[in-house]
Amino acid sequence: MSARQTGEPTAYDRRMLALMNREEARPFHATAGRRRAVVGAHLALSVLGGAAPFVAEATGRTWPLFVLLGLLVPWCLATGVLNSATRGLLELRGRVLDERQRAERDRVLARAHRLTTLVLLAAALGAVAAGGLGGFDGGPLGDGPLGDGPLGDGPLGGVRAGSLLLPALAGALLVHWLMPLWVAGLLVRDEPADEREA
């Protein structure tokens, strides 16, 4: 009978549980202010890293890809700090979380879902407004199969619709993927000094 059927933690689960409860990163997330700073840094690194490939594509230069490589290490460190702050709330499987942690995870995911919806709605409205509220010239999605026509008469009038499709999808994916981690990082409460010892 497999671990999935019995609900017993696997060796992987136990290793991850120990990893998520290590104390090395504690000084970086001990206070609400530090956690907010880490979430802000993680958000900024994610946006910069996510934009880098598209900047490289648009400019035809390779330096943004090196910037992306340089951002990977601090991004991984910030992700580790947030996972440590949340004790692996979003990384660990449900079978190694207790009832309070599962309830907390549900609350985080629900709030992140609402925030993601608002962000995507704002982005969609912004895109419509920037496109001059006139939709796309040259057909519903431009001239090509993925919309190569120019966008309306607004500020983005000279931009090809197709060239924005992939960055928009990548941005939506990034928000969808990372919003729960940011929300979880912001919702963590301070741990009293004697919590572990008493």
Next chain:
Amino acid sequence: MSEQVHNRLSVVRAERKVSRQQLAAAVGVHYQTIGYIERGQYNPSLDLALRVAEFFGLPVEALFSLKPFSPLTDEVYGRKQ
């Protein structure tokens, strides 16, 4: 309906010299969850409350109540008026 479940977990735990980590390991939860319960930030499920009561060998109502607990010394010795 009361949303706050009062408890005297910290008092009993201190009296029995049991750390949060030890209690958490015994009842199968994270040590922070014990702290959350003690501070009234999380109401345990009936299952968890019963497991905690069983660990201390006490009836569940000795540890958890919908009404605030009076101090143990008052219950044992009575309050002098």
